[in-house]
Amino acid sequence: MTGHVLGDPGSGAHMEDSAAIRINVGGFKKRLQSDTLSRFPETRLARLLQCRSTESILELCDDYDDAEKEFYFDRNPALFPYVLNFYNTGRLHVMAELCIFSFSQEIEYWGINEFFIDSCCSSAYHCRKMDQDREDWDERSDEGSTTSSFDELLEFYNDATKFDKQLLGSWRRRVWLMLDNPGYSVASRIISILSILVVLGSIATMCMNSMSEFSLLDSEGQSTEDPRFETVEHFGIGWFTLELVARFAVAPDLLHFFDHPLNVIDLVSILPFYLTLLINLVVESSPALANLGRVAQVLRLMRIFRILKLARHSTGLRSLGATLRNSYKEVGLLLLYLAVGVSFFSVIAYTVENEDTEDLSTIPACWWWATVSMTTVGYGDVVPISIAGKLTASACILAGILVVVLPITLIFNKFSLFYKRQKQLEIVMRSCDFDEGIKEVPSVNLRNYYAHKVKSLMASLSNMSRSSPSEQSLNESLH
16 A cells, blocks of 8 residues: 555445445455444444545545555554454453553544443443553653753753853852752852741741830830831841842843842842831921821831742742642632632522621621631621521532632642652752853753653644544434
8 A cells, every 4th residue: 555545436436335345454454344334323434335535535544445445544453353343243342451542542543432342341441541541640740840840940051051151150150059049058058047037037026016015115105116126127128138139249131130030029028128218218308298107107017028038948939839820720710619609608698687687788798708608717707697597608618618629629739740840940950060160951851851742742632533523423323
């Protein structure tokens, strides 16, 4: 066979239902009766009976020999006996030694539904297929982690190579690695520990400053800040400012420095202090702008954002941020479920409770109750009184549990993937040695990287083939 049409079947080549056709599957030849094939009209071989032109024949087979009236299929001949047995008995049987993935692809090609697998083989087949799907999921997760880590690793090395063309590049690169990669060296570990202590101390100071036990009063009886807390605050701001300026000074690309979220967090953590200082100077010089003092009080509360600086030193926090950034669909789905549930149960609660209690006398008030109930918080500040209201509350709580659990599983799987990837990436980055310059890109298994891309493409094509309309027709042929 050459892959080209060997002749024109013409009108005389039209096959009647009572005729036999000759099949050649990878060298395995067989004559099949058309009445046997026509029992399953949506299968590939049965559709050959309806072909009246060369073009329609070649849409179903790989080649056609007009002289021998033989249809050629470039498929695995070892699996075709299972297809023949299906036409003879109407049931599929799966041997234990078969590859489930290959068998599934083969019966999809011939247009045979998995529904025809006999009961003696169905349970074992689907169990093995589920096991294979779980293994494929784990492998895809590993390969996806490797692929994403590969891209980030190349970006890391690309930034490191930019120092080779800069003044004092080797020294600046060493400082850059020390500041941006906690655990890279002993010095970077010390800086990381000190930075964590300063962040925690700053947050603790802010919390204690709000307690009456630590508040001081001035000569006019107004509350003033404890000088000890003010000293800790100034030391923290000085340390955070020094960190940001040092990272900016040794950054490989100054123009894109604030494209990194962690650098933006560093800026936001110190910006309220300097804005507050500027506002106080303006208020002192212009008493008419005394209302700006309230803005300064709001800015002081923004110091709580300093806790986000711990993300630079915590793999878990960075993985959590990456998970939320890449799980917006799941988070949106969770919010949608909650919104529908809150709207539904709040209207029911208003209907059955508006005459019994003033707390649930309006639908907006019922929104608060439904939100607290669906999220299983249960403050107890608003509760239904009637039996119908209590039944509604029970249904609301049970629905909330189901609504929260469903998307959380998907988000947790993504978090596990990102955490594993981040740990692998940190190990590689901490093992880098640039003392003699960068001579080559790090060793990466490109075969696995390429295989992941090809496998993703094949999986997409397989999903497209599963969406064919043959499944419904095959089910109808059973009746």
